[in-house]
Amino acid sequence: MQVDTLINARWIIPVEPYEIILEHQALVIHEGNILDILPQQQAMQKYQAKQVENLGNHALIPGLINAHTHLAMTLFRGIADDLPLMEWLEQHIWPLEQKWANEAFVRDGTDLAIAEMLRGGTTCFNDMYFFPEITAHQAIQHGIRANVGLIMIDFPTAWADGPEQYLEKGLALHDELRHEPLIRTPFAPHAPYTVADEPLRQISTLADELNLPIHMHVHETLFEVSQGERPLKRLHELGLINPAFIAVHMTQLSNSEITKFAQSGAHIVHCPESNLKLASGFCPVQKCLDAGINVALGTDGAASNNDLDMLGEMRTAALLAKGVAQDASAVSAATALSMATINGAKALGIDDITGSLTIGKAADICAIDLSAIETQPLYNAISQIVYSASRHQVSDVWVAGRHCLKNRQLTTLNIQDLQQNIAQWQEKLSSPLK
Missing domain, CATH: 2.30.40.10 (Urease, subunit C, domain 1)
Structure with a gap:
């Protein structure tokens, strides 16, 4: 044959x-x-x-599945290191995004990230960023599989002026890409502290109607969970926590929250290196696995990691889990490999397509x-x-x-052209903010 x-x-x-x-x-x-x-x-x-x-x-x-990324932010790699999350965001990243985040920024940052990921064995990513249509186009052009998040955030950005326009543009992009074999379009509300109840209710309804996952930062820091009502409780009440929900980070979890989350069938994406670098806390991975939760693995953005290296992330996940659990058998090598492959596919709802070397996939x-x-x-x-x-x-x-x-x-990217583009961005992003 x-x-x-x-x-x-x-x-x-x-x-x-x-x-x-x-x-x-x-x-x-x-x-x-x-x-x-x-x-x-x-x-x-x-x-x-x-x-x-x-x-x-x-x-x-x-192929490795990077289940949580902000690809365009690779252009911010190393620009504001050694700072806690909110200071890093509010004083450095958000002002830079306000000045520079446009279509060209997303295109070139995405190309840089795709090149890095392919060279590290990653064949699929799950992204959350502005101008998702650009990210999707670059993924198609360079032949990598992608879940491109339909971003939602309460405040205006260069991509949309408010929740209504985020939804309108996101739904239009979903419709445009629905027949692309390599691309899926989950909803991607940024975080409980940046998206109000009403947009979340709308997303929940639309996700059910369109059979789309919801990808969101949840319980990332102690500060986030200490501001009144626990975010997970609110998300449960809004009906978001179900088998199509992907909660990223989850470093602040009580035993009762783990039990309830497991019963929902929702998924966790663990980002150990980003959480360590930002001192955000520790996801109790082995407890979550023991409860029956599907735990996948992601790098987060290269701005807070500072790489998109899934082999390195597997090692860190395995070692950190042993320390957190005080158990050398926690998150074995085989479990870490599953987290970076089939568990990621399950979280993204594509385990019938990828995630294991199985005949027919x-x-x-x-x-x-x-x-x-x-x-x-x-x-x-x-x-x-x-x-x-x-x-x-x-x-x-x-x-x-x-x-x-x-x-x-x-075979699908020109490294010399890419390096020239990145050098130009380095010069721009190094200039003082005005």
Whole structure:
């Protein structure tokens, strides 16, 4: 049988089933999907491939899913470090956004972020930012899968003048993109402290009607939860907390809140490095997992991380969870890998499409070269990927069968042009605010 691509790999880690490692197998790609996974000798006899990749030192894992990003803010990387969240936002980020956040800013910042993510094995992201139509366009152009949030915030910005226009523009964009195979458009109200009850009620109703997820920062800091009524209680009362709800951060949780959230079927996106850098608190990940909550993984924006490195995020998530739980078995390597892949797909409502190397799913694949001295000797490929490997060992990435990173070279972005654009933004953003 004629097929598009056949990849022979030393290890294939499908993620589903959990903790399974296949050795000396081949993965077959045809028409953008995974057609088969079988022993290499059988694959060579059964299939004639247009392209054969022999990755004898590599592990194939599902493409990583960065379940919470602000891609355009990559242009703010390192611009106001070592500050608490509200000071960082109010005195630095929001004034810069007011002056500079326009279509060109979002386009170039998104390109920079997509380049970084593809080079680190990420094949899907879940974004929340202004000018989502630009983010979606760049994702389509560069061949990466995306959930592009329909932003909502109470105050005016360069994109919309208030809740009514945010909704109007968001719904129009959803309608425009509904047939794009790589793009989904969840609602993305910013946070309980920046969106009033009425817009949230409208979003809740529309999300039910359109079968769309809702992606929102929740319980990010102690300050947020100490301002009267607990935000989670309010969101429960407004009807938002349900299986389509994605709560990002969740660093301030009581045991009763964990239990009630688990009963709702809603999802958490854990952003350990951003939370650590902003001193926002610790999500009790193992408690949440033990309660039955689906916990995914995100980097947050590169302005507060300061990278979009999902391999690094997996390591931090596993190590931090052990410290918080005071239990060395908390968030194992295999669990961290699940959080960065299938759990992210479940949170975004696309686990029927991606998140595991499963026959019939999209060929969203990351290849990691484990032959480097830094990952030797190798006893368990999953542990080595989570605890020892770096993103610089990612050699190849496919999204829906498209080879977006080939032998460390991006195939859909021009690095030289991108670097020139970023240098211009660095000069602009370094100038004093007036």
